[in-house]
Structure formats: C-alpha cells, structure tokens
Amino acid sequence: xxxxxxxSIINKKTYLMTFIVWAIVITDVIFGTFLDALxxxxxxxxxxxxxxxxSITVFFxxxxxxxxxxxxxxxxxEAPSFFNRLYKATPIFLYALLVIFGAIIxxxxxxxxxxxxxxxxxxxxSGVAILFFGFRTYKFxxxxxxxxxxxxxxxxxxxxxxxxLLRISMIETTAINTKVLVFSxxxxxxxxxxxxxxxxxRHLSKIENIIHLYVFLVPQVTAIAIAETVAVAFxxxxxxxxxxxxxxxxxxxxxxxxxxxxxxxxxxxxxxxxEFVYMDPRFLIFRVIGTAGWVLADFVIAYAxxxxxxxxxxxxxxxxxxxxxxxxxxxxxxxxxxxxxxxWITNNSYPPFGAIARxxxxxxxxxxxxxxxxxxLSVAQDAELRHLARKDAKEYALxxxxxxxxxNADIMQKIVKxxxxxxxxxxxxxxxxxSMLDDNEVRQYIDLAIKETRGKKDDRTVGA
Numbered sequence: 001x002x003x004x005x006x007x008s009i010i011n012k013k014t015y016l017m018t019f020i021v022w023a024i025v026i027t028d029v030i031f032g033t034f035l036d037a038l039x040x041x042x043x044x045x046x047x048x049x050x051x052x053x054x055s056i057t058v059f060f061x062x063x064x065x066x067x068x069x070x071x072x073x074x075x076x077x078e079a080p081s082f083f084n085r086l087y088k089a090t091p092i093f094l095y096a097l098l099v100i101f102g103a104i105i106x107x108x109x110x111x112x113x114x115x116x117x118x119x120x121x122x123x124x125x126s127g128v129a130i131l132f133f134g135f136r137t138y139k140f141x142x143x144x145x146x147x148x149x150x151x152x153x154x155x156x157x158x159x160x161x162x163x164x165l166l167r168i169s170m171i172e173t174t175a176i177n178t179k180v181l182v183f184s185x186x187x188x189x190x191x192x193x194x195x196x197x198x199x200x201x202r203h204l205s206k207i208e209n210i211i212h213l214y215v216f217l218v219p220q221v222t223a224i225a226i227a228e229t230v231a232v233a234f235x236x237x238x239x240x241x242x243x244x245x246x247x248x249x250x251x252x253x254x255x256x257x258x259x260x261x262x263x264x265x266x267x268x269x270x271x272x273x274x275e276f277v278y279m280d281p282r283f284l285i286f287r288v289i290g291t292a293g294w295v296l297a298d299f300v301i302a303y304a305x306x307x308x309x310x311x312x313x314x315x316x317x318x319x320x321x322x323x324x325x326x327x328x329x330x331x332x333x334x335x336x337x338x339x340x341x342x343x344w345i346t347n348n349s350y351p352p353f354g355a356i357a358r359x360x361x362x363x364x365x366x367x368x369x370x371x372x373x374x375x376x377l378s379v380a381q382d383a384e385l386r387h388l389a390r391k392d393a394k395e396y397a398l399x400x401x402x403x404x405x406x407x408n409a410d411i412m413q414k415i416v417k418x419x420x421x422x423x424x425x426x427x428x429x430x431x432x433x434x435s436m437l438d439d440n441e442v443r444q445y446i447d448l449a450i451k452e453t454r455g456k457k458d459d460r461t462v463g464a
Contacts, residue, residue, distance in 0.1 A: 180202045229256045247307070333367035
C-alpha cells in the first residue's frame with residue numbers, strides 16, 4: 001500500500017527533503033526543550049560539528065523542497081498583489097537567513113563565539129510570518145463573511161481563528177525575544193556562557209511573564225490544539241465516510257488531549273496562573289508528554305490530509321491534481337508550524353540550538369498560508385458549487401421532462417455553464433480552484449440530484 005501521494009510536481013524527493021527539514025527542526029526543538037538535560041554534551045566540539053551539519057543540510061533540503069512548492073503554487077501567485085510578491089520573496093528570506101547562519105558558523109569556527117545580534121536578525125526576518133498569518137486571517141474572514149451559508153463554513157472561521165492566534169503569539173514572541181536578546185544577553189556568546197531554557201534566565205518582569213503566558217503560549221496552544229483541530233474536524237466531515245469513523249475520532253480527540261495535558265497539567269498542579277512552569281525540572285515528564293502530544297497531533301492531522309489526497313487521486317482531472325497539491329502542502333505545513341513556533345532561540349546555547357527552528361518559521365508560515373488556505377477554500381467552494389448544482393437540478397427536475405431530448409440537453413448545458421460561471425467568479429475572488437470543475441463530475445452530480453428530487457416528487461404523488 002502506497003503511503004504517500006505524489007503529483008507531477010510534488011514527488012517523492014519533495015517528500016524526502018521536507019521530511020529532512022522536519023527531522024532537523026524537531027531535533028533542534030528537542031535540544032531547546034530539554035536543554036537542561038542535554039546542554040553539556042552539546043556544548044562541545046561535537047555540538048558545533050552537529051550544528052554545522054544540521055544547518056547545511058536543513059537549508060539545502062528546504063530550498064530544494066521550496067522550489068517544488070513554488071512551482072505547484074505558481075498560478076496562485078500570479079496576481080500582482082503585495083502579498084503575492086511577499087510570498088514569492090520567501091526564497092529570498094531563506095537565502096538571507098542562510099547568510100546569517102554562515103556568519104554564525106564562521107564566527108564559531110574562527111573565534112569560538114557568535115554575535116547575539118545575528119540571532120536578533122533571525123528573529124526579525126522570521127517575523128515575516130506575522131504578515132503571512134495576518135493576511136490569511138483577513139482572507140479567511142473575508143471569505144466567511146461573503147459565503148452564502150456561514151453555518152456550513154465553520155471550518156473557514158476556525159482556520160481564521162487559528163491564523164489570528166498564531167499571528168498574535170508571533171507578535172509577542174518577536175517582541176519579547178528581541179527584548180531578551182538586546183537587554184538580557186551579552187553581545188557575544190562563547191562556550192563559557194551559562195545558557196538556560198528556564199523562564200528565569202530570560203529576566204522577564206512579573207508583568208512580562210504574564211504577557212508571555214497569555215499572549216504567546218495560550219494563543220499558540222489554542223491555535224494548534226483547539227482551533228486547528230476544530231477546523232480539521234469540519235474539513236474531514238466531508239470525507240468521514242472515506243477515511244472511517246475510528247480514524248476520524250482518533251484524529252480529533254487523542255493528539256490534542258495529549259498536547260493540552262502536557263502543557264497545562266503542570267500549571268494546574270502548581271496552581272498558578274501568573275507564570276509558565278512547563279520548564280520547571282520537576283515537570284520534565286510533562287514536557288515529554290506535551291512534546292510527544294503535539295508531534296503526534298501534527299502527524300495524525302497531516303496523515304488525514306494525505307488520506308483525502310489518496311481518495312482524490314482516483315480522479316484524473318487537472319483540477320483534482322491541483323487540489324492534491326494543496327492537500328500535500330497543507331500536510332507538510334501542519335508538521336512544520338508547531339515546531340517552528342516553539343520559542344527556544346533565547347536559550348543562547350553554544351552553538352545556538354533553537355535558532356534553526358525559529359529560522360524555518362518563514363517556510364512553515366508560507367506553506368500554512370498557502371496550503372491550508374487553499375485546501376479550506378477549495379472545500380468550501382466545492383460545497384457551495386454542489387449546493388448551487390443541487391438547487392438548479394431541483395428546479396429542472398420539478399419542471400418535469402415534457403421537452404424533447406435536445407431541449408433537456410440544452411437545459412443541462414445551461415446548468416453546467418451556470419456552475420462554471422459561479423466557480424470562475426469564486427476563483428477570481430479567492431485565487432483558489434475548486435475541485436468541482438470537471439464537466440463529467442458536474443453532470444454526474446446534477447443527474448444524481450435530479451433523480452433524488454424526482455424520487456421525492458413521486459413519493460409525494462403516491463402518498464396523495
């Protein structure tokens with residue numbers, strides 16, 4: 001059984017390169033999360049060599065994979081808007097970050113230290129994610145507001161909330177990280193610097209700790225574990241029969257529970273709401289559970305996108321291939337957003353583990369902004385088109401079939417044309433294709449709706 005779904009653009013090499021990026025980012029996050037346990041072995045020549053190897057490999061893999069994603073999204077980025085130009089600049093941001101990493105590596109090799117100001121540059125450049133998340137929040141809300149049936153588009157609203165919360169958390173962490181690196185860290189860091197992942201090492205005031213807890217952590221966790229899960233639940237509702245109820249409920253319940261339990265159980269145990277105690281050494285086991293929870297949640301949700309793509313793969317239309325590209329990108333963005341929004345760059349370890357994860361927030365937010373948005377709107381547009389097709393088909397069926405075959409064919413063609421016109425209008429507005437663009441699929445759906453309507457009409461006639 002084939003585990004992955006490929007297209008003419010996103011192939012197995014793309015999968016491999018993206019997985020390499022994910023593996024290195026996760027490794028970087030683990031080093032940051034468990035620095036108190038792993039710090040000494042990493043603060044050595046081995047650690048420097050490992051950091052250099054990870055940095056070179058992750059940039060090569062990311063730029064290789066990004067090339068394929070940019071090709072897959074080429075049509076979506078054609079419109080001459082500010083944000084499309086910003087999205088197209090994603091490779092430039094990564095190359096700029098690559099130069100910064102090169103400078104860090106040179107400094108460590110030649111001088112056994114690195115400049116803290118280079119980390120500040122990483123924080124500021126990766127702040128472009130704030131724009132990506134913010135723009136998609138606006139687009140999601142605009143679509144939800146203009147949708148015909150808002151009750152059926154809760155998925156869009158949930159994704160909007162997720163994007164908004166991620167944007168809020170990134171604004172806070174960008175500001176706090178910059179403040180910590182400027183005022184609480186030395187200009188340069190060498191092997192003798194005592195790095196720490198504790199909240200106390202960041203020298204935040206009581207107010208700043210509360211802000212960090214409620215403006216960074218709570219929105220981040222809510223976005224990933226609650227808002228995105230709700231959105232994915234409504235998304236998978238359209239495909240529940242295809243993936244199975246057991247898989248559906250496993251996706252919806254288990255991973256978010258583990259994530260939330262690992263993050264917030266220490267807060268409840270210590271009975272505090274004014275400080276973040278997740279990093280307290282006494283709660284190490286909860287760090288393990290929390291980390292395992294969000295990694296599992298990411299993979300389960302990503303696999304759900306792949307399952308849907310595998311079902312759509314049976315179709316051979318160009319539009320279905322386009323949707324499959326969206327689904328694959330959405331899956332990859334899911335496994336990258338969570339680790340890259342972790343905040344360990346201010347650990348200031350030597351070498352600077354935690355910086356890699358922060359760096360690839362640019363790539364993760366780009367994939368999230370394009371992939372998740374395109375998948376969600378494609379499904380929403382598809383639902384609206386099916387609603388329109390059903391409405392037109394009912395009107396046609398209720399008119400009866402008094403005309404000849406040619407007249408009926410003409411009416412059918414008008415319905416198909418009407419649906420295509422509506423699809424084109426939605427595509428111009430959202431820059432996202434619907435999966436329901438193939439004439440045969442539209443006709444089959446209309447025929448089914450007509451039969452259902454006539455069947456109900458006949459039942460009413462017999463009952464009378």
